[in-house]
Amino acid sequence: MKIVTLVKYVPDATGDRGFADDGTVDREATDGLLSELDEYAVEQALQLADSQDSGGDVEVVALTLGPDDAADAIKRALQMGATSGVHINDESVHGSDALATSAILAAAIRKLEPDLVVAGMASTDGTMGVVPAMLSERLGWPAATLGATLSLAGTTATIRRDGDTASQTIEVALPAIVSVTDQSGEPRYPSMKGILAAKKKPVDDWEIDDLDLDAEVNGQVGLANAWSTVKDTTPRPPKEAGRQVTDEDGSGAAALTEFLVSGKYI
Template sequence: MSLRIVVCVKYVPDATGDRRFADDATTDREGVDGLLSELDEYGVEQALRIAEANDGAEVTVLTVGPDDAKDALRKALSMGADKAVHVNDDDIHGSDVIGTSAVLAAALEKTGYDLVVCGMASTDGTMGVLPALLAERLGVAQATLLSEVSVAGGVVSGRRDGDAATELVEAALPAVVSVTDQSGEARYPSFKGIMAAKKKPVQSLDLDDLGIDAGAVGLAGAWTKVAEITARPARTQGQVVTDEGEGGKQLAAYLAEQKFI
């Protein structure tokens, strides 16, 4: 049986845009451009490298999100993934990481997997706990924050670099792994890949398909919620120092006044 690799990816607001909250205190995904989370691109890249090293391996990308989340799937498909699964249901809106992990775990059990690959965190929520929650829900081993990863003989192996030590870890498949932004530069989609992505299958699922009660996810089932929002203050004009021979002294005086020196 060929190796089944599933990469969990997320459609996130563009960090260079004007990100803000919607009226219900959830992330506004309508008023800002979105894209495939940059950190998830590393997950796609490592999945493709593992597939290239294991003949017959298949890479599926999986996302949970609104209609526009298909853009994240198309990017991953254009990079070289074989097919995609999109879980889209209005009742998922407002889910926190607990609810999202439940939906992803149910989708993984429905589609089947041997290895689940995640990025180290999403660029909007930046929690980084989803891979561990997935492994717990699926009842499989986890090997997280890997800067190197490979699969051979039914075992996934990797290197985890810490501040004080480097660990070599391995786990028998099935397993969940996450990879860091040090794992290898993600490839750019080629024109051929972009055109091929248009013909690759994208399966759509909703909560009924997954057997999940709508009350267990979304805002109603969220374990965490945003209690209060304060807009970032407008940027004020800085102090301008005109150098007429005393610029250095004025700068030093300003730094001293601000207790920087």
């Protein structure tokens, strides 16, 4: 069995994030890392591999699309326990939107021929959460999204999707696309053994020409062909000191009430 897990390299949320001159995310302004929500996808893929009594025949492939630094996302997945990685690295994809991204990833998935694709519920930089559904449509595979749990039985994948008032159990026949939430289980931390083993695991570098993309899809790739672009940005203003109210004359309660009412907190 082969499981592909989608991983994305994103700017660290604790850093100073911003936009580049062309309106895309400035990925060089701060350090990056594997998207936290994708760590849950890697963990679930590894748990499925651990639970299969197949004598080590389950392969977990970490797949990413991005520039040179995106290799660090694959590196982290390999350290966690993934078997191998595929890095789609091509300058022509810079600025691609979700539509183009899903088309490129779908072509890569067709080439890899997995039984199951596991993704996070969204990326922590874009937070759109639409790529798994788009992949399902492009591949013609069933999708089970936003799973709080994930299990395999034969050729069927099952998730439990938890809502505010009820939970749903959803079954899909393989091959399928599955996305999992941060409720699915705490991701494992790479051990020293895993870190050392990751250095010997294979990672394939692919370009767009290595994928079977038709002319129409090729025309959707890149910032110039994106359906949405950022026209203008304004940096977030620096934090200012909060208002201080002294209660020497007994007016503190009234000032606090005025603040809460003006801010529509009450």
